[in-house]
Amino acid sequence: MLDGGSQLTETIYALRISNNKRLQRERIFLYIFVAFLVIAVMFPFIWILILSFKPSEDFFAWPPKVFFSPTFDHYLGLWEGEFPKSFWNSLVTSVGSTVIALLFGVPGAYALSRMAYKTGSRLSLFILASRMAPPIAFTIPYFLAYRYIGLHDTLFGLILIYLTFNLSLVIWLMRSFFDAIPRTLEEAAWIDGATMWQGFTKIILPMSGPGLAATAILCFLYSWNDFFFALILTRTEATTAPVAVVNFLDHEGWQWGKIAAGGTMVMMPVLVFSIAVRKFLISGMSAGAVKG
Amino acid sequence: MATNLMRDPEDLRQKFYWFCLWPAFIVLIVVTLAPTIYLFVISFTPMDLTRPETSWDFSNPLGQYQIILEDKRLHNSWWVQAKLSFWSVLIQMIMGFMFALLLNVKSKVLEALRTVFLIPMVLPPIVVAIIWKVLYTPDISPFHWMAEGLGFVVPSLITDPTWALWAIIIADIWEWFPFVMLMILSALQMMPEEYIEAAKIDGANVWQMTWYVTMPYLKGVLIVAALFRIVDSIKAFPLIYILTDGGPGSLTEVTNYYSFMQAFNFSYLGYSSAITVTLVLATIFASWGIIRLVGWGKPID
Numbered sequence: 001m002l003d004g005g006s007q008l009t010e011t012i013y014a015l016r017i018s019n020n021k022r023l024q025r026e027r028i029f030l031y032i033f034v035a036f037l038v039i040a041v042m043f044p045f046i047w048i049l050i051l052s053f054k055p056s057e058d059f060f061a062w063p064p065k066v067f068f069s070p071t072f073d074h075y076l077g078l079w080e081g082e083f084p085k086s087f088w089n090s091l092v093t094s095v096g097s098t099v100i101a102l103l104f105g106v107p108g109a110y111a112l113s114r115m116a117y118k119t120g121s122r123l124s125l126f127i128l129a130s131r132m133a134p135p136i137a138f139t140i141p142y143f144l145a146y147r148y149i150g151l152h153d154t155l156f157g158l159i160l161i162y163l164t165f166n167l168s169l170v171i172w173l174m175r176s177f178f179d180a181i182p183r184t185l186e187e188a189a190w191i192d193g194a195t196m197w198q199g200f201t202k203i204i205l206p207m208s209g210p211g212l213a214a215t216a217i218l219c220f221l222y223s224w225n226d227f228f229f230a231l232i233l234t235r236t237e238a239t240t241a242p243v244a245v246v247n248f249l250d251h252e253g254w255q256w257g258k259i260a261a262g263g264t265m266v267m268m269p270v271l272v273f274s275i276a277v278r279k280f281l282i283s284g285m286s287a288g289a290v291k292g
Numbered sequence: 293m294a295t296n297l298m299r300d301p302e303d304l305r306q307k308f309y310w311f312c313l314w315p316a317f318i319v320l321i322v323v324t325l326a327p328t329i330y331l332f333v334i335s336f337t338p339m340d341l342t343r344p345e346t347s348w349d350f351s352n353p354l355g356q357y358q359i360i361l362e363d364k365r366l367h368n369s370w371w372v373q374a375k376l377s378f379w380s381v382l383i384q385m386i387m388g389f390m391f392a393l394l395l396n397v398k399s400k401v402l403e404a405l406r407t408v409f410l411i412p413m414v415l416p417p418i419v420v421a422i423i424w425k426v427l428y429t430p431d432i433s434p435f436h437w438m439a440e441g442l443g444f445v446v447p448s449l450i451t452d453p454t455w456a457l458w459a460i461i462i463a464d465i466w467e468w469f470p471f472v473m474l475m476i477l478s479a480l481q482m483m484p485e486e487y488i489e490a491a492k493i494d495g496a497n498v499w500q501m502t503w504y505v506t507m508p509y510l511k512g513v514l515i516v517a518a519l520f521r522i523v524d525s526i527k528a529f530p531l532i533y534i535l536t537d538g539g540p541g542s543l544t545e546v547t548n549y550y551s552f553m554q555a556f557n558f559s560y561l562g563y564s565s566a567i568t569v570t571l572v573l574a575t576i577f578a579s580w581g582i583i584r585l586v587g588w589g590k591p592i593d
Contacts, residue, residue, distance in 0.1 A: 245419075271414070
C-alpha cells in the first residue's frame with residue numbers, strides 16, 4: 001500500500017516538472033486512477049439526476065431496476081403544481097438583490113480601492129464578519145421587524161435580507177478588481193478634463209466588465225442557494241424554490257420523484273453559472289482571501 | 293471641474309470617494325449592523341413570542357446568559373458542534389490536500405476535470421441534503437441495495453445513534469472537500485518549480501519532499517482554508533434540518549440548530565438571541581484571526 005502510494009506520488013512530482021515521453025505509462029495509470037475518483041465523487045450527484053427521470057413504480061422495485069424507460073412525469077407534475085411560482089420567486093429575489101447590491105456596492109468598492117489603505121483595512125473586519133456571521137443572527141431581528149412592518153412573506157423582504165451577504169460580497173470582490181486597474185488611467189482622463197464621476201463610469205467601469213459579471217453571478221448564486229432565510233421569513237406567498245422542494249418532503253408524503261425533479265430544477269441554473277465563473281468561484285467563496 | 297482638480301486635487305478626490313462610499317456604508321449599517329445591535333438588545337430580555345409582555349422586559353438583563361451556563365442541552369450542542377467541526381474539517385483538509393497533489397499535473401485532461409470537482413460545493417445546500425437523504429434512505433438507496441445484495445443488513449445511518457453524526461460528517465465532507473482542494477491547488481500552481489528541482493538534487497524522496505517542501509509552502513493556505521471551513525461548519529443547517537432534524541435524541545443537534553429550535557420551534561427568541569450572540573462573538577473572533585493572517589486584500593505568500 002505504502003509502496004503503491006509512494007510510486008504514485010513520485011509519478012505526480014515527476015509529471016509536474018516534465019512532459020517526458022518515458023512517463024507515458026505512468027500518465028495513463030494516473031488518468032485511470034483520477035477517473036475512478038471522479039466517478040466516485042460524482043456518483044451521488046448523478047444519482048439524483050437519474051431518479052428524476054425514473055418512473056414512480058420503479059422506485060421501490062426489487063431487484064432494483066438499473067434500466068428503465070425514462071419519464072418526464074415528475075417534471076410535468078411540478079409544472080402543474082405550485083412549483084413554477086416558487087421558481088419565479090427565487091428568480092425575482094435573486095436578481096433583485098443582485099442588482100441592488102451592485103448599485104450600492106460597486107461605487108463603494110471603487111472608493112475603497114482608491115482611498116487610503118487604513119480606511120479599507122478598518123472596514124474589512126466589518127465586511128468579513130458580516131459575511132461569516134451565522135444566518136440566524138440576522139434572522140431573529142429581521143423576523144421580528146418584518147412581523148411589525150409587514151414585510152413577512154414578501155419578496156422585497158427576502159431581497160433586503162439577501163443584501164446582508166451580497167453587499168459585503170460585492171464590496172470585497174469588486175475592490176480587488178479595481179485594485180488591479182492602474183490609477184494612471186483615470187488620472188489621464190482627469191487631465192483631459194473629465195470629472196471624477198466620468199473617470200469612474202466611462203473609464204473604470206467598462207474595463208471591469210468581466211469582474212462585474214463574475215460578481216453578479218456569485219451574488220445571484222448565493223441568493224439562489226439560500227434556504228434558511230426563506231424558510232423562516234416566508235410562509236406561502238414568497239416561498240422560494242428550495243423551500244418548495246423541501247415541502248415535498250414534509251407535507252406531501254415523500255414524493256421522491258418530485259423531490260428529485262425539483263432538486264434538479266433548483267440546481268440547474270447553479271451548474272450553468274458556476275461553470276461560467278469557475279475561475280472566480282474560489283476567490284469569491286474565500287471572500288478574496290486567496291487570489292487564484 | 294478640471295481647474296478644481298488642479299487646484300486642490302487631493303481634497304476633492306477624498307470628498308468624491310466618500311460620496312461614493314456613503315450609500316454603500318449606510319445600507320450596510322441598516323441591513324447588518326442595526327439588526328446585530330437589535331439581536332444584542334433582545335438577548336437581554338426573556339422574549340417569548342407566546343407571552344407579549346416579555347418583549348421589552350429588561351428587569352433581569354443577564355438572565356438568558358445565566359441559563360446558558362446551566363443548560364445541559366446547550367452544552368451537549370457545543371460538544372456535538374466540536375465533534376462535527378473537528379472531524380469534517382480534518383478529513384476535508386486531508387482529502388483536499390491529497391486530491392490537490394493528484395490534480396496538480398500539467399495535463400489538459402486533468403485541468404478540465406477540476407471543474408467537475410466544483411459541483412458538490414456549488415450545488416444548493418438543500419440539494420446536497422436531498423441527495424444524501426436519498427442515499428441514506430434504505431428503500432431507495434443504491435448503497436443499501438448493494439449491502440443487501442452482498443448479504444449485509446445495514447441500519448439507516450441517519451436514524452442510528454452511533455452513526456447519525458457520521459452521516460452528517462460524510463455528507464459535509466463530500467460537499468466541502470473540493471473547496472479545500474481548489475484553494476490548495478491554486479496555491480500549488482504558484483509554487484516555483486525550482487523548489488521541487490532543488491529538493492530532488494538534494495536527494496529528497498517523495499515523502500520528504502511533501503513534508504519539508506510542499507507543506508511549509510502551503511502553510512498559509514492550509515490555515516486559512518481550515519479557518520473558513522471551521523467558521524462555515526458552525527453554520528451547518530440544511531444537512532441537519534433535512535437528514536436528522538437534530539436527532540436521534542439530540543445527538544446531531546449543533547449549537548446553531550439548537551438556537552434555531554429555541555427561536556422558531558419553542559418561540560423563546562430571547563434565549564435564542566443570547567445563544568446566537570455567543571456564536572456571533574466566536575465568528576468575529578475567527579474573522580479577526582483570518583484578517584490578521586491574510587491581511588487586507590494581500591495575496592498569501
